[in-house]
Amino acid sequence: MQNFLPDIIQLVYLVATGVFIVGIKRLGSPATARSGNQLAALGMLIGVIVTLFDQQVVSFNFIIAGVVIGSLIGAVAAKKVEMTAMPEMVAIFNGFGGGASALVAWGELSRTLDPTMLEVQDLVTVGLSILIGSITFTGSFVAFGKLKGFISGRPLTFPGQNIFNLLLTAGLFGLVGWFAVDPEYQLVFWLLFGLSLLLGILTVLPIGGADMPVVISLLNSYSGIAASMAGFVINNNLLIISGALVGAAGLILTNIMCKAMNRTLGNVLFGAFGGGDGGSGSGPAADTDKTVRETTPEDVALQCAYAGKVIITPGYGLAVAQAQHVLKEVADKLEAKGVEVKYGIHPVAGRMPGHMNVLLAEADVPYDQLYDMEQINPDFKSTDVVLIIGANDVVNPVAKTEPGSPIYGMPILNVDEAERTIVFKRSLSPGFAGIDNPLFYKETNQMFFGDAKKSLQALAQALNEV
Structure with missing residues (x-):
């Protein structure tokens, strides 16, 4: 039996890998994402248990304590975290994943006499x-700070920063080579460790808030690649494969995010683009001389109740206001009146990939009502009313009309093609890209100023009277 034990362990690793792959596959649809996440967690649990016995751990005291404490922290955090804070939580997960991989490599090196x-x-x-x-x-904790607000969401740069970062990156790869040739020279190892931590900070600081979805998916990829490297360090096939899966999935998602913004990854990392707060203020901007058509809950209720089709396009403002449940109530009332309701989701709406999908799923919005940008765009021309809840840059028509605009060429939701648009927003302030939105001043647009949750509650009440 002892002779067959290594083969049995590798077989169980193979089973766990298969569970990972099936879990990731099921993450591709909102309808199966929850079970996919559970399957992936099961695969990881199997891998952890087998690894502990494979490595013949002498004492489980610290491991059991770590599992208990970590599980309690994770359970409490998962229950208490609000949807607005989900991007920050993902950033923390990425950071801890990368940090754990670095510590595994350090620990394995320290174990070697x-x-x-x-x-x-x-x-x-x-x-x-x-x-x-x-x-x-x-890098992940700087992203967390930008998302949380205690680090400015604007690009933070200094003269020559891009060149400095490139030189630092090249120098770090040189230190990796030096360390591989002369591992006894401890100063090289600590320089590598310290300067790598510094590079993470300097890489994310120049990136504006508008690019946070791309940054989060890229850092997720980095955490997977780091885990895969750690797998090579400890010669663990499961860690190599699972890390490679996460790394590849993160890179694919990063590419999707970049295409959705019509940006290259290099431009995201080195362009110092965007970073406005995207939502401050409580009314129309006082310094504008453009005509704004403000509306009321009763007027919006009348327009929507007698519409044939209403499309809802959510943005980060919906998450900030925690208004997803009230929005679902409004949609239910419209459907009860015979109105066709759909949701148009832009790939980079919100602060992380899939943010709006997760937000709406929490409110039990039917999956078949959620449409990606490519699916929903042809529908806008035949739509009576579009309700834009807290979105800005992803519906800004200058992306199609002004070649000099920083978002020119970015695919957007073509809400301006609808018969009527109604924008739910606190003010006329620009989005994360920091540019004005001419949609606000179109004759076919109306502005519904105020907190999204309170505005939608007023709309729901007004629909009862129609």
């Missing part, structure tokens, strides 16, 4: 795990 006895390829993987994990750790 004589680092010179390690093969060069092993030392290279240790160095890369430290490099990528450390960048992910500090």
